Structures are given as C-alpha cells and as structure tokens.
Amino acid sequence: MDEKALQLELQSKVKKSLSPLFLKYHLDFSNLESILKWKPIVLVIGNYSSGKSTLINELLGQDIQRTGQAPTDDSFTIITAGGVGEGTQEIPGSTLVNDETLPFGSFKKFGERFMSHFLLKKMENPILENMAIIDSPGMLDSVTEKDRGYDYMAVLGEIANLADLIVLMFDPHKAGTIKETYTAIRSTLPEKSGEDRIIFVMSRVDECDNLSDLVRSYGALCWNMSQMTGRKDIPHIYLTYAPGEAEPSDMLAPLARERDQLMTKIKSAPSFRVNHILEDIDRQVNELQLVCEAMSHFSDRGWQLFAKTSKVTFLCSLVVLFFGDMLIKAAISYPNETLIAALLGGTVNTEHFILPGCLVALTVFLGWFVFSRFVFSGLRKQCVARSQDLVVLDSEYKKNLWNKMQGKVQDLLAKATTRELWAGHSRNFSKIQRFLTRDLQSYYDKIR
Ligand SMILES: Nc1nc2c(ncn2[C@@H]2O[C@H](COP(=O)(O)OP(=O)(O)O)[C@@H](O)[C@H]2O)c(=O)[nH]1
Ligand SMILES: [Mg+2]
Numbered sequence: 001m002d003e004k005a006l007q008l009e010l011q012s013k014v015k016k017s018l019s020p021l022f023l024k025y026h027l028d029f030s031n032l033e034s035i036l037k038w039k040p041i042v043l044v045i046g047n048y049s050s051g052k053s054t055l056i057n058e059l060l061g062q063d064i065q066r067t068g069q070a071p072t073d074d075s076f077t078i079i080t081a082g083g084v085g086e087g088t089q090e091i092p093g094s095t096l097v098n099d100e101t102l103p104f105g106s107f108k109k110f111g112e113r114f115m116s117h118f119l120l121k122k123m124e125n126p127i128l129e130n131m132a133i134i135d136s137p138g139m140l141d142s143v144t145e146k147d148r149g150y151d152y153m154a155v156l157g158e159i160a161n162l163a164d165l166i167v168l169m170f171d172p173h174k175a176g177t178i179k180e181t182y183t184a185i186r187s188t189l190p191e192k193s194g195e196d197r198i199i200f201v202m203s204r205v206d207e208c209d210n211l212s213d214l215v216r217s218y219g220a221l222c223w224n225m226s227q228m229t230g231r232k233d234i235p236h237i238y239l240t241y242a243p244g245e246a247e248p249s250d251m252l253a254p255l256a257r258e259r260d261q262l263m264t265k266i267k268s269a270p271s272f273r274v275n276h277i278l279e280d281i282d283r284q285v286n287e288l289q290l291v292c293e294a295m296s297h298f299s300d301r302g303w304q305l306f307a308k309t310s311k312v313t314f315l316c317s318l319v320v321l322f323f324g325d326m327l328i329k330a331a332i333s334y335p336n337e338t339l340i341a342a343l344l345g346g347t348v349n350t351e352h353f354i355l356p357g358c359l360v361a362l363t364v365f366l367g368w369f370v371f372s373r374f375v376f377s378g379l380r381k382q383c384v385a386r387s388q389d390l391v392v393l394d395s396e397y398k399k400n401l402w403n404k405m406q407g408k409v410q411d412l413l414a415k416a417t418t419r420e421l422w423a424g425h426s427r428n429f430s431k432i433q434r435f436l437t438r439d440l441q442s443y444y445d446k447i448r
Contacts, residue, residue, distance in 0.1 A: 003274050004130075006446060010277060011036040017435060018285065021428055025291045026412065032284055034103035035162055035277055039080070040131045040270040043159055046169030047178050048138025051203035054242045055169070056135055059263060060125050065135050075117045076155065080132035082122035093118030103162055113149035130270050134159060139180035153183055157192040164276045165269040166197055170237075171204040172217035175224060185228040194279055197272070199265060200225070200237045205255065206246030214239075214251065238262045274447050282440060283401075289432045290401050294390040294409045295416075296425035298383050303421060305375050313367030317360045324359035372418050384413045 014032065022029035044052045053065035056079065064079060078096075082089060093115035097108045107118065117137065136159075137152070160166055166189065170181075189198060202221055208214035222234045240259045241252060325338045339356050342348040383390060387409050393399045 003270065003447075006274050006443070007036065007277065010274075010281070010443065013439065014281060017431070017439075018288075021292075021432065022284075022288060024423075024428070025288060025295070025408075027284075027288055027291065027408065029284075030106060031161060032280060034106065035280055037101070037103045038132075038162075040165075040273040041134060041159075041163045042131065042165045042167065042266055042269045043134045043136065043163035044167045044169065045136045045156065045184065046139060046167075046201075047171060047174050047181060048140060050138065050169040050171040050174075051242060052138070052167075052169050053135055054245065055167075055201075055203065055240075056133055058242055058244060059133070059266060060123075060127060062123065062125065064121060064123060074137040075119055075135075076137065076159065077135045078120040078132050079128065079135065080120065080122060081125055081128035086122055087124065089122040091120040091122070092116075096120055107155070107158065110150050110155055114151075114155060117150070127267060131267075134163070139178050139184065141179050152180070153188050156184060157188045160189055161192040163193065164197065164272045165199065165266065166193060167199055167201055167266065169201045169203050170221055172202065172208050172214070173204075175202070175217050175221035182228050185225070186230075194276070197276065198235075199262075200235055201240055201262065202237055203240050203242070204245075205239050206241040206249065206252055208251070211251055274443075278440065278443055278447070282436070285432060285436055285440070286397075287401055287405050289429065289436065290391060290398065290405050291409055291412070292425055292429045292432055293392075294387065295412060295420065295423070296429050297390040298379075298413060298416070299421050299423065299425050301379060301383070302376060302418075305379055306371060306421065309367055309371040309375055313364060316367070317363045320359045320363050321356045325355045328355065376418055380413055380416055384410050387413065 014036065019029055019033075044056060046052055049069055051067075053067045056065050057063050057067065060079070065077065093107075096102055096104050096118060097115060098105075104118075107114070136156070137148075168181075168185070168189075202218065205214055205217075208217055218237070218239070221237065225234055225237075226232055238258055238261070239255050240262055241255065243259075246252060322340055325335060326340065329335060329338055335352075335355055337345075337347065337352065339348070339352045342352045387406055388402065390409070391398070391402060393402055
C-alpha cells in the first residue's frame with residue numbers, strides 16, 4: 001500500500017474510533033490531527049551561519065534562501081511546492097496559522113511577533129512535491145525571549161513535534177557551545193521528538209586548515225554533545241561541506257560520499273513519515289490507555305463502595321419497613337396499628353404500608369446522600385492523593401508515561417462526579433487495547 005493512502009486510512013481510522021475517546025478523557029488530540037494533516041516535514045536547525053540555508057539551497061539546486069556570515073535570516077521559512085501552475089509565491093505567517101488545511105493552527109498562540117517571523121515559500125521543485133523543508137533562525141548564545149519577541153524554544157518544540165526529520169547543524173567554529181543549542185538538545189528535542197528523527201551534521205568542514213584541525217573540532221563537538229545529552233555514546237555526526245563554497249582538497253575527497261548519504265537521507269524523509277505517525281499514535285494511545293486504566297480502577301473501587309453502601313441501606317430499609325412505624329407510634333401514637341401488628345392480626349391492607357413505605361424511601365435517599373456526599377467524595381480525595389495506586393506500573397515505559405499523565409488523571413479525578421461510575425471505562429479500555437494490539441499492529445506490519 002502506498003504511504004499516502006496509508007496515511008489517509010490512518011487519518012479516518014483515528015478520527016472515527018479514537019477521537020471520541022480522547023475527548024471523553026479530556027486529552028489533547030489536536031497534535032495528532034495536525035501531524036496527519038499535511039505532507040512530510042524536514043526541519044533544519046542549528047547555530048547561526050552553520051550553513052543551514054546553504055545546505056537547503058544546494059539540496060534544492062536553487063538559491064531560494066539568503067545566506068551570509070552574520071545572523072541574516074531570522075524567520076522560520078517553510079519551503080515547499082505549490083499546486084500545478086502556482087509558480088513562486090510567499091505566504092505570510094498570519095495566513096498560515098488560519099489555514100485549516102495546514103498543521104499550523106496552534107501556532108497562533110505564539111503571537112504577532114512570531115507570525116511576522118513565519119512564512120511559507122512556494123516554488124516548483126521535484127524534491128518538494130511531497131515534502132516541505134523548514135529553514136529556521138540560527139541559534140544564538142546570549143539571547144532571551146525578550147530579544148526574539150516570542151518564545152523561540154516553544155516554537156522549535158512545536159515544529160520539531162511535526163517534523164519527520166530534524167537536521168541539527170554545527171560548524172567547526174562553534175562546535176556545540178551555543179546556549180540555545182544546549183537547551184534544544186537537552187530538553188526541547190527529547191520532549192518533542194523521537195531520538196531517531198534527529199540527524200547531526202557538522203558542516204563547513206572545508207574551513208578546517210588540515211586533518212588534525214578537523215579531528216580537533218570533531219572531538220570538541222563530541223565532547224560537548226555528550227555534555228548536552230548526558231550520555232556517553234555519540235550519535236553519528238555527518239561531516240559535510242558546501243561544494244559551491246569549498247575549495248576541493250585531499251581532506252574533502254573522502255567526505256564526498258558522506259555528503260551524498262546525507263542528501264539521500266534528507267530526501268528520503270517522506271519514507272519515515274508513516275513510521276513517525278505510527279509512533280506518535282502509539283505513544284498517545286498508550287497515554288490514553290493509562291488514563292483509562294486509572295479511571296477504570298477508580299470506578300471499580302467506587303462500585304465496591306456503592307455495593308457496600310447499598311447493602312447497608314438495604315438492611316436498614318428492611319428494619320425500617322417492619323419496625324420504623326413502631327418507633328413512631330411509641331412517640332406520637334400514630335398509626336393506630338403498626339404493620340407487624342396488622343400482619344400478625346391478619347388485618348393488613350395497603351394503608352399499613354404507607355408510613356413504612358415513606359420511611360424506606362427516606363432511608364434509600366439517606367443512603368444515596370451519604371454515598372455521594374461522603375463515601376464517594378472520600379474515595380475521590382483518596383484517589384487524587386494516591387493516584388499511582390490506580391495503575392500497574394510494571395515497565396519503565398509505563399512509568400515514563402505515568403510521569404507525564406499523572407497530573408491529567410488527578411485533574412479528571414478531582415472533577416469526577418458519581419456519573420463516572422457509569423461511564424463504561426473498562427469497555428473503553430478494551431476498545432483501546434484492541435486498537436493497540438490489532439489495528440496498530442497491522443499498520444506496523446504493512447510498512448515493514
Ligand atoms: N567555506 C564554506 N562556507 C560555507 C559553507 N556552508 C556555508 N558557508 C558560508 O557560511 C555562511 C553562512 O551560511 P548560511 O547558509 O547563511 O548559514 P545559516 O545562518 O545557518 O543559514 C555563508 O556565507 C555561506 O556562504 C561551507 O560548507 N563551506
Ligand atoms: Mg540561514
């Protein structure tokens with residue numbers, strides 16, 4: 001099955017069978033919908049003048065982006081092909097965030113200042129038919145949100161979340177020492193993207209004077225990288241240069257192949273798309289399932305308490321039915337004949353049931369009142385305080401998911417009414433389980 005068709009099928013499947021459940025548990029579903037909406041995306045990020053725009057121009061074989069030594073271009077620029085005959089066009093950010101067919105609706109929240117640094121360039125190019133490349137403002141050292149006028153890291157995270165491939169570029173002059181790069185690698189990217197979606201590139205290697213200079217820069221980058229990721233293993237770092245800028249040399253010759261591999265990898269981003277979508281669906285549905293598991297256990301406990309309260313209420317009702325009128329007669333000499341006396345005397349008629357009936361109704365009402373006012377709300381409080389007891393955290397994966405979802409569950413519990421007990425959580429749980437084990441698995445099988 002071709003990937004576009006698979007994406008469409010997933011889109012309708014997810015919409016039909018999952019979106020009602022996400023809504024029910026008040027979980028945000030828009031990000032999954034955004035990812036499913038549009039074409040594959042490659043995001044190019046990195047230090048200013050690390051060669052991002054030059055790389056994009058070379059990849060496309062056209063001078064579409066401005067390049068230069070200073071931090072020249074400070075916009076997030078989406079570059080893609082338009083419809084047939086649309087030619088070259090520029091669309092401003094304010095239009096993009098209001099276009100329903102694009103996945104950028106949620107970017108409105110970043111404000112006017114961001115929108116004036118956000119645009120889409122349409123151009124004719126075969127590589128861009130089924131792909132968009134996003135060029136980004138270079139990362140800087142001592143820059144604050146105030147200087148940029150919008151929350152750069154938050155924007156980066158949101159785009160990274162949509163991107164199927166992220167190209168993170170360094171250059172030998174600033175091999176991983178830029179503060180914004182540090183924050184991106186340390187927290188923004190791990191939170192918003194998958195590790196396997198990021199490729200690391202050291203560009204402008206032709207500017208190293210000789211091999212030992214290159215090795216020194218590479219070593220420094222590796223060292224900084226391990227500081228940033230907090231890990232000892234170093235991911236593959238593509239070493240590259242722009243043939244249009246670099247003088248051919250013996251040092252560069254062996255790197256030509258690596259450069260081709262990099263270009264091929266970027267061009268093949270569309271083939272990662274379905275996998276990316278499946279991974280995202282997988283994670284989000286697992287999150288949903290965890291929330292549902294917690295709510296289901298909560299409702300089980302609620303039912304147990306409800307059953308206990310009902311039992312007590314039933315017994316009290318029986319006592320009240322036969323003996324309640326006796327007490328009242330002792331106090332106010334009414335009724336003339338109690339139900340038991342009438343039963344023993346064989347004179348029973350419907351009138352004898354009126355007072356006991358009212359007393360039973362009152363008891364049932366009291367039972368319900370005590371349950372909903374005290375028992376249920378006590379349970380709710382207890383479950384909010386010890387929400388982790390509502391789920392079985394038997395793997396690292398589940399523990400990580402729980403750290404993320406615990407707040408959501410506590411919110412849901414705090415707002416829960418007795419209606420939650422009838423909400424069919426365990427049926428929802430099996431529905432989700434079925435999606436994960438049957439449907440999702442079959443999609444994974446299709447792309448393997
Ligand atoms: N020598 C050399 N210069 C490069 C290379 N890549 C980019 N440049 C130059 O470095 C400067 C910054 O490049 P640019 O693409 O604008 O960087 P960006 O800020 O990351 O987009 C420009 O003057 C480019 O001509 C390269 O591989 N080798
Ligand atoms: Mg640039």
